[in-house]
Amino acid sequence: MREKLVLIGNGMAGVRTLEELLKLAPDAYDITVFGSEPYGNYNRILLSPVLAGEKTIDDIMLNDDAWYSSNGITLHKGKKVTKIDRRKRIVTTEDGTDASYDRLLLATGSNPFVIPVPGNNLPGxxxxxxxxxxxxxxxxxxxxxxxxxxxxxxxxxxxxxxxxxxxxxxxxxxxxxxxxxxxxxxxxxxxxxxxxxxxxxxxxxxxxxxxxxxxxxxxxxxxxxxxxxxxxxxxxxxGIRPNTDLAKSAGLHCERGIVVNDTMQTYDPRIYSVGECVQHRGIAYGLVAPLFEQAKVCANHLAQLGYSRYEGSLTSTKLKVTGIDLFSAGDFIGDDSTEDIVLKDAARGVYKKIVLKDNKIHGAVMYGDTVDGAWYFQLMRDEIDVSDLRENLMFGQHHLGDSGHGQTNRVAAMEDSAEVCGCNGICKGDIVKAIIGKKLFTLEEVRAHTKASSSCGSCTGLVEQLLAHTLGGDYSQTPKKKSMCGCTEFTHDEVREGIRVNRLKTMQTARDFFQWKNPDGCQSCRPALNYYLLSTWPSEYVDDAQSRFINERAHANIQKDGTYSVIPRIWGGETNPAELRAIADVAEKYEVPTVKITGGQRIDLLGVKKEDLPKMWADLSRAGFVSGHAYGKALRTVKTCVGKTWCRFGTQDSTTLGIKLEKLTWGSWTPHKFKMAASGCPRNCAEATIKDFGVVCVDSGYELHVGGNGGVKVRATDLLCKVETEEEVLEYCAAFMQLYREEGRYLERTAPYLERVGLSYVKQKIVEDPSGRKILAERFYESQKYAQVDPWKQHAEAEDQGEFVPLSKIG
Amino acid sequence: MSWIEVGELAEIPRLGARVVRTAGGNIAVFRTATDAVFALDDKCPHKGGPLSQGIVFENRVACPLHNWVIDLQEGCAVGPDTGCTRKHEVKVEAGKVFLLPSTAA
Known part of the structure; x- marks a missing residue:
């Protein structure tokens, strides 16, 4: 027989808990719900727009009667529970309806506070x-x-x-x-x-x-x-007061609210509680985001999974009055131990104040222009050291180098037909319609339903603002601690640290150790785990081909028609007639439809059939080529200019330096793609200042730049330091790459990595600590011993062509 | 059509797939961690991406082109995406894989 779960309180927190529970364990309980209001569950935070005439009651209903019946839930609408008999485990309503329970969930919400003055009970x-x-x-x-x-x-x-x-x-x-x-x-x-x-x-x-x-x-x-x-x-x-009357009358321990532990359990182990009625670690929350986090944790324990904890929430506020933008979070008043950065432009109606403590954002309040509220909030939650961002902090995220997306930011003023997600062609109107029509609350939900922000991610900020704008502010923001994927509660950093400290050396031991929820993992965590294992144990780990994205497994880039593109490595972009002839021969022999010069100064052979790949590689290999790794989260290319050998402005031999850098680093796997360039003078024709590692030669030596990229969000590099010799360039490069290889999260490029840890930190590791730099470089050289094996040659020479040929041909 | 032997189970990697070429287009034959075998048209219902090239986990595959997740048993996209690709009967006997290509449209 199934256990009985009774929910008292048919509001957002309680019903959200049921939804989460049904996802985890659809058949665990017979569920009964008591609600004192005569409606299904509706979105209480949208009552203001209903009052203002911007939305209707139907717009804000979350779960209608059909939802309860289709999930086999017994709903008692308009019935107020007045008694809990904890010994017999029975709840009773005003009109004598009762229900017995094995587990009880209290989500009684809060009551508005009525000030105790004469006449407060008058009609009106x-x-x-x-x-x-x-x-x-x-x-x-x-x-x-x-x-x-x-x-x-x-x-x-x-x-x-x-x-x-x-x-x-x-x-x-x-x-x-x-x-x-x-x-x-x-x-x-x-x-x-x-x-x-x-x-x-x-x-x-x-x-x-x-x-x-x-x-x-x-x-x-x-x-x-x-x-x-x-x-x-x-x-x-x-104001509101947690509604604890029922809990108190049942003898449950209450202070300001019903006291719960990190599993949302009250002092009676059979009774859980979520929502505004709850007091967790001394705090009662009145915003939706924390309540939904509580719901998720509570559902996990009701489903008897037992691995989730609620550790409290940081909250931010927005006002749901159309046309007024304000945002605040944290401690925005400050005291003797804090500093303020303030911008006030009364004519534009803009005011921003950021409170800093120990170089971290401690709180922020903004009026008129709240576009960067979400960004400040994230910096605050992640406790990022902002010293390196400080001079531009006030001007917002797009001032850190955004290629034009930052300017289209005022979501409220955008037309419904304005395109938000350029990758998938999703307009503002589509997103708003999905948020309202499909009752979406989180970024993940919007991504799943509309595809907006699910490809390159550059519109994530805009989508978050649309969510905030449409829902009126306190939508569920990404939780503070972001797990690697749905398979685990652990973060990238925790998993990588665990792999190192506990000497986990295979996929299976890693997933077992962290108690992965899905035994196989998923398409998101498997490549990440494979990278962490490979970068931590370069000499021991056996690469798992089935955990590689197809491009890395097939050592070529998949194209939209299922063919592949082949890019041989051309060291430093310098080639010769013999090499060009060999490439031309290969292109003709395999009837390559398109030959294209890439942005990284290499030659791309496009439209190759998968089964031709090994044969082509064999031919290229005989001509002296190795894989260009243009398909991998790996060292891509070193772009160079001709340098002082030919150029009248050149100060150093940048081409030779580029070739040396590429010979040193080719074959290495990195958290995301890694691009380099070497320019022979400050005119910087090789565009070294938008690379992950760039060298700009000057008369007196070499400027080393890090953390740049072109692409979606252009970011110019930061100057790391200046060195005098080529040997130093190579050592600094190896050390920086290794630092990024060891600390960058999978699919995090050097630009966001650098912004996360701060330039000062990287300088400290690479520039100010010579012995630390040497140790990092040594680890890189060691790892390269195992990485610099040409995968093309390997595959071309393999007896079993494996996945490159069909299993069989029939019919 | 009748059952056709297409190869050894051992030739398909666990959590992977191989392609069987037919007159009517490629069929992807998948093998899960538990050695269950499934066969689908090698065409994602979204934009025709080759599902055989995707990452396989549990009874699912993620399309390599745009990351749609397709259920291997029925050949249908996992919500909220919608669309199905054609499935084929497939079985393993004594380590050999047999395919019964579907002729239905």
Whole structure:
């Protein structure tokens, strides 16, 4: 017989837990749900747009009756549970309906706080919490004129804005002298007040309510000091309190909320709790993102998997008032131990303040231009040292070198037909429609349903903003700790460290050690694991061909029609007639349809059939060529200019230097592709300053540049240092590559790696620590002993042509 | 059509695939970690990518062109993507792989 699970509270957190549970263990429980409201589960954070007339109730329904029945869930709508008998394990409602449970989930949410003043129970005094409240506000807006909203916080301002749009004359009363003082500093608060006043709202700041006036119905509000204003409707929006009544009456330990541990379990092991009613490590959350994280963890334990922990959330805030952009996160006030960076442009209506502590972002508040809010929030959560970004930090992420995507950022102003994802041709309208129509909350969900941001990823920021904009802010952002993939909870860094420390040397032992959820892994983690094992144990690990993406397995680039492209290595881009003749012969012999010069100064033979590859490689190999690795997460090419041998401006022999660099580094596998260049003078014809490692020759030596790339997001290199000899160039190059090989996450190029660890750190490792540099370089040379075997020659000479030929031909 | 022997199971790598060439186009024959064998048209329902070249895990393969994930048993894309490629009967007897190519469109 199946165990019985009862959920009390038919809201977002509770039902989300059920959804997560059904994904993990669809048949584990007979599920019964009690909800006190007469509706299915709806998106409470979108009540403000409903009030403002921008959305309808249907738009915000998340789970309708059909969802419950198709999942075999018994739903009791409009029934309030009043008693939990923990000994008999039975819950009972007001009207005597009861249900027994093996496990109980409490998601009773929160109650709006009603200030204890005379008249607070008069008709016309309401709170702002559910569909019922919205209906009453809409009703009032049709029959009455004057509304008073008590509370100048997030909820109060959203209510006031909605009522104003519905035609009422609205006054907001606030106890403090700054609006939203928990989310905004006085400057941003004043700017917000100004723009709301421009919309016709009235404010009474620093006013304390003494009484609600009226006999049959509310007539006005009186304040301390005697001022009295007229009111036909009073909305109390002064905060929420976790709803712990039921839990307390059942004898569960509660403080401000129902106290739970990191598995979302209460003091009664059969009873779990999630949502706004919960107090976790002393904090009660009122935003959606943390509640969804809790739901995921709770579902994991209800499914008896037992490997997930909730460790608390950092939250950020946005206001759901159309046309007003504000953002805040963390501690944005600061104290003696912090420093501020502030930008204020009153004419443009822009204000930004970033609070730094120990060179890390401690908090941020922004008004008017919140485009970079998500970026600051990420830097804050990841505790990134921002000293190297500091001078450009205030101007936003696109100032770090974005090739034009950064400027198209104001998502609110974008047309529905504006293309957001250039790879897949997805427009703003498509994404917004999917977010609303398919009830999407996370970046991953948008990627799965629309494909936007799922290819090159350069529009990820835009998609996140669209999510925030459409959902009104507190959508589920990527969790702080990002696991490698769905197969594990561990991060890239944890897995790699574990492989090294625990001496894991095969795919299987690594997946077993970390208790991979899917025994085979998936297409995302297998190539990453293969790389980590290979780079950690270069002499011992046996490469797993089936965990390589096809390009690396077939040592050629797959094209859209299933043919391949072949690029022989041409050292430093310098060739000769004999080599060219050999390539021409091969191209003719195998009827190569297209021959193309690549961006990296090599020759590309396109449209080769897979079964011809080994034969072609044999011919190329006889002519002295090795693989160009143009298909791999590996050293690609070293681009060079002709240097001082020919050029009248050349200062050093950049071509020979490039050839030496390529001979040193070819064959090495890296977390992502790795490109180099050597220019003979600062005119930089080889474009060394957009390479992963670039050398710019000068009269007195060699400037070494790192962390650049062209492509989606152009990033110019940072200058690492200047050295005097070619030997030093080679050693620094080997050391930098090895550092990146050991610390870069799979599919992270040197540019984001450098921004993550900081230039100072790389300088410290490579420039300031000569013995450390030598050790890194030594490890690189050691690894190269096993890597510099030409895969083309190997495959061409192999007796079994394996996957390159058909298993058989029939028919 | 009747069952046709196409090769040894050992010739298909675990978590991999091989191609059988037919007059009606290539058929991809997959082998999972547990030695289950599946056969599909070597054409992703998305843009015709060669599924035989993808990474195989559990009973699935990820298309090498745009990373659609196709279920090997039915030949259909895993949600939210939709579309199916034709499947073929395949069996292993005494270490040999036999294919029954489907003639249905």
């Amino acid at each position: 005094v309401i709170t702002f919490r559910d569909i019922y409240d919205v209906d009453r506000m809409l009703e009032a807006s049709q029959n009455y004129k004057h509304a008073v909203v008590i509370g100048g916080g997030l909820l109060g301002l959203e209510a006031a804005n909605g009522l104003k749009l519905r035609g009422m004359n609205v006054t907001v009363v606030h106890l403090m002298d700054t609006l939203m003082e928990r989310q905004l500093d006085p400057v941003a608060g004043a700017m917000l007040k100004k723009s709301l006043e421009d919309r016709g709202l009235h404010f009474l700041m620093a006013h304390s309510t003494e009484a609600i006036v009226g006999d049959e119905h509310v007539k006005g509000v009186r304040f301390k000091g005697g001022l009295e204003i007229a009111a036909d409707l009073v909305v109390m929006a002064v």
